[in-house]
Amino acid sequence: MSKNTVNIIIDGVEIEAQEGQTILQAADDAGVYIPRLCYLKGLIPGGHCRVCTVKVNGRPASSCTFPVSEGLVIENDTEELTTLRRTVVEMLFAEGNHVCPACEASGNCELQAMAYRLGMLAVTLPFLRKPRELDATHPDVFIDRDRCILCGRCARASEAEGKRVFGFEGRGINKRIAVDGEHGLKETDLKAADRAARACPTGCLRLKRIGWKVPVGQRQYDTTPIGSDIEQKQPVG
Amino acid sequence: MAKTAKNGKRKIVINPVTRVEGHGKVTIVMDENNNVEQARFHIIEFRGFERFVQGRFYWEAPVMVQRLCGICPVSHHLAGAKATDMIVGVDKIPVTAEKMRRLMHYGQTYQSHALHFFHLASPDLLFGFDAPVEKRNVIGVIEAHPEVAKKAVLMRKFGQEVIKATGGKKVHPTGAIPGGINKNLSLEERDALKKDADTMVEWAVEALELCKKITKGNLEFLLNFGSFESNHVSIVREDGCMDLYDGKLRAIDAQGKKIFDMIEPLEYADYLGEEVRPWSYMKFPHIRSLGKEKGWYRVGPLSRVNCCDFIDTELAEKARQEFMALTNGKPVHASMAYHWARVIELLHAAEKIRELLDDPDLQGTELVAQGTKREKGVAWIEAPRGTLFHHYEINTETDQITLANLIVSTTSNNEPMNRAVQVIADQHLKGKGESEITEGLLNHIEVGIRAYDPCLSCATHALGKMRLHVELVDAAGHLLDEKFRG
Ligand code: SF4
Ligand code: SF4
Ligand code: FES
Numbered sequence: 001m002s003k004n005t006v007n008i009i010i011d012g013v014e015i016e017a018q019e020g021q022t023i024l025q026a027a028d029d030a031g032v033y034i035p036r037l038c039y040l041k042g043l044i045p046g047g048h049c050r051v052c053t054v055k056v057n058g059r060p061a062s063s064c065t066f067p068v069s070e071g072l073v074i075e076n077d078t079e080e081l082t083t084l085r086r087t088v089v090e091m092l093f094a095e096g097n098h099v100c101p102a103c104e105a106s107g108n109c110e111l112q113a114m115a116y117r118l119g120m121l122a123v124t125l126p127f128l129r130k131p132r133e134l135d136a137t138h139p140d141v142f143i144d145r146d147r148c149i150l151c152g153r154c155a156r157a158s159e160a161e162g163k164r165v166f167g168f169e170g171r172g173i174n175k176r177i178a179v180d181g182e183h184g185l186k187e188t189d190l191k192a193a194d195r196a197a198r199a200c201p202t203g204c205l206r207l208k209r210i211g212w213k214v215p216v217g218q219r220q221y222d223t224t225p226i227g228s229d230i231e232q233k234q235p236v237g
Numbered sequence: 238m239a240k241t242a243k244n245g246k247r248k249i250v251i252n253p254v255t256r257v258e259g260h261g262k263v264t265i266v267m268d269e270n271n272n273v274e275q276a277r278f279h280i281i282e283f284r285g286f287e288r289f290v291q292g293r294f295y296w297e298a299p300v301m302v303q304r305l306c307g308i309c310p311v312s313h314h315l316a317g318a319k320a321t322d323m324i325v326g327v328d329k330i331p332v333t334a335e336k337m338r339r340l341m342h343y344g345q346t347y348q349s350h351a352l353h354f355f356h357l358a359s360p361d362l363l364f365g366f367d368a369p370v371e372k373r374n375v376i377g378v379i380e381a382h383p384e385v386a387k388k389a390v391l392m393r394k395f396g397q398e399v400i401k402a403t404g405g406k407k408v409h410p411t412g413a414i415p416g417g418i419n420k421n422l423s424l425e426e427r428d429a430l431k432k433d434a435d436t437m438v439e440w441a442v443e444a445l446e447l448c449k450k451i452t453k454g455n456l457e458f459l460l461n462f463g464s465f466e467s468n469h470v471s472i473v474r475e476d477g478c479m480d481l482y483d484g485k486l487r488a489i490d491a492q493g494k495k496i497f498d499m500i501e502p503l504e505y506a507d508y509l510g511e512e513v514r515p516w517s518y519m520k521f522p523h524i525r526s527l528g529k530e531k532g533w534y535r536v537g538p539l540s541r542v543n544c545c546d547f548i549d550t551e552l553a554e555k556a557r558q559e560f561m562a563l564t565n566g567k568p569v570h571a572s573m574a575y576h577w578a579r580v581i582e583l584l585h586a587a588e589k590i591r592e593l594l595d596d597p598d599l600q601g602t603e604l605v606a607q608g609t610k611r612e613k614g615v616a617w618i619e620a621p622r623g624t625l626f627h628h629y630e631i632n633t634e635t636d637q638i639t640l641a642n643l644i645v646s647t648t649s650n651n652e653p654m655n656r657a658v659q660v661i662a663d664q665h666l667k668g669k670g671e672s673e674i675t676e677g678l679l680n681h682i683e684v685g686i687r688a689y690d691p692c693l694s695c696a697t698h699a700l701g702k703m704r705l706h707v708e709l710v711d712a713a714g715h716l717l718d719e720k721f722r723g
Binding site (some may be wrong): 097101102103134136137141142208209210211212213214215216217218 | 292296297299300304396402405406409411412414415419420423605633635637
């Protein structure tokens with residue numbers, strides 16, 4: 001065991017992790033999938049969505065922000081945590097206005113795929129039904145806030161590109177993704193080629209005029225559940 | 238709720254909120270001499286269509302519009318896609334795309350017509366209109382003619398498989414996109430369909446024979462039942478051939494004389510007007526040159542067979558000729574003739590599917606054409622129930638739909654259904670001095686409306702029992718009787 005590695009245990013299996021990694025990153029490297037929505041590889045973790053909640057030495061914590069240390073005992077794939085995550089995902093559905101059959105992201109959407117993976121059959125919570133604003137001003141990118149889960153991936157991606165096109169505004173149920181332009185996205189310096197324009201896990205922030213070019217049945221999560229890419233990975237080391 | 242008009246007849250304003258959920262409502266108004274003055278089949282289903290898509294992106298239209306109406310989603314999908322072709326500046330989509338869309342459309346027509354004929358129409362025809370509702374339904378058909386019922390299920394399934402292979406899903410396809418299609422037909426998909434294609438043609442022939450046999454066995458009655466003269470509208474190909482997917486608009490009068498012909502989609506509003514009537518949320522389309530009173534017209538299988546000069550598939554053309562011989566080539570006006578015309582189209586769709594499956598263009602790889610964005614897109618298609626119009630306007634900067642106007646086949650057929658009910662009620666009540674809605678009258682109204690296959694939830698009940706609310710009103714406006722069914 002080299003100096004900067006530590007050992008952690010996830011669901012009874014010992015895993016070697018690099019010091020400085022988060023639990024989620026270490027699990028990814030070991031081919032163990034921890035569900036997540038606001039985490040996107042290469043961006044600073046946001047810790048917003050709580051879908052990545054695990055139990056660390058018996059206490060709930062978000063794995064995308066929790067650093068590894070020697071001997072951590074982690075629960076991930078348990079009935080209890082799956083139920084909790086499913087509830088979180090259900091809340092995201094109830095908060096927004098999601099009509100999957102009419103949404104172009106269907107089949108490529110991480111939120112939808114997560115709902116399937118976690119076995120969410122229907123939304124049992126009351127829908128907020130709060131209409132949210134659509135921003136169609138940009139020639140190549142749109143924001144359909146009905147489908148926003150406030151994960152902040154767009155904001156972090158933009159910041160990483162040195163642009164700061166997106167940011168949060170308001171609190172509680174009034175919280176929304178805002179843009180750095182008084183009259184909408186067209187006034188920002190967002191370009192279609194930016195990573196921020198492709199960072200969104202849902203059908204909210206999308207490139208225009210794509211729609212249904214990729215046939216249903218051939219979309220990312222049509223055949224394999226979300227997370228299978230990680231689970232198929234050979235453990236490192 | 239109701240006011241007596243100056244002429245002594247009663248005008249009834251129906252508040253849709255008081256309408257029984259899921260029931261088709263019919264009002265029959267009698268005049269002073271107790272003749273049927275008027276009948277109205279109240280349709281409120283198509284409200285808010287246009288609002289729903291306003292503000293959405295044009296490329297979403299083909300998928301979103303099919304959510305508005307659960308009865309023929311494929312037709313809305315394709316009409317929406319065709320209108321957005323125009324918006325993206327494409328006047329001719331690649332040949333593979335057009336043939337894929339056609340295949341999808343024939344698949345939809347086939348399954349829709351098979352469902353209607355076997356589940357909804359055949360019980361009426363096989364058991365007679367006056368057979369009790371308990372018997373006159375598809376369960377009755379299954380018991381009395383198990384073979385027929387089994388084939389009906391498989392025909393429907395075949396149509397759905399065609400839709401899935403071309404559109405990705407069996408019920409709500411997403412295959413047609415602005416400027417083309419998002420997939421071609423793989424050889425596996427083709428072969429899976431091809432092995433049943435001949436059988437599907439055979440079974441359509443059997444359906445035609447069955448329909449003909451029943452109809453001819455009772456010809457005089459059926460030709461008379463709910464019959465009235467009218468104009469007919471449909472799309473035809475440029476050479477006058479029947480074309481369910483694309484073409485120019487033609488209108489003929491009761492004698493078969495052309496009122497207009499070879500109209501392009503962008504001209505539709507110059508030839509067809511849409512009138513709003515106070516008692517209905519629905520718009521009443523009419524042929525402008527004939528005015529609001531006389532300009533109403535029928536659409537659907539009967540109108541298409543009446544309007545076209547010929548059909549380009551052998552068996553269906555033979556069937557058409559035999560059908561038109563009924564009236565020596567003049568338009569057929571009997572409501573019940575819709576059933577016969579529908580099975581002719583069923584056969585045509587089966588022949589077209591078979592023909593297309595042999596066409597290597599379906600394996601082509603050029604799927605989408607591109608052009609320069611336009612502000613307006615108008616298109617039509619012959620949906621199973623009749624001509625369907627989609628018209629969109631967009632803001633070319635934001636790509637959002639600013640205006641949408643749809644004319645649904647059932648709205649065109651609303652006035653014809655009123656007429657059919659009027660004739661049927663008159664035939665039934667004439668001289669009898671009856672002021673009661675008998676079971677027989679209820680049955681006959683149901684059968685008459687059903688001939689038009691309206692895309693209403695009340696009329697497409699899985700078991701074929703139409704949920705109806707019929708009221709009879711006298712000249713002074715008194716409610717004489719009221720009956721519910723279903
Ligand atoms: S964003 Fe995802 S979850 Fe929301 S409607 Fe679209 S596909 Fe469904
Ligand atoms: S727009 Fe997309 S990426 Fe940005 S916060 Fe909303 S869901 Fe997340
Ligand atoms: S992925 Fe960890 S909180 Fe969202």
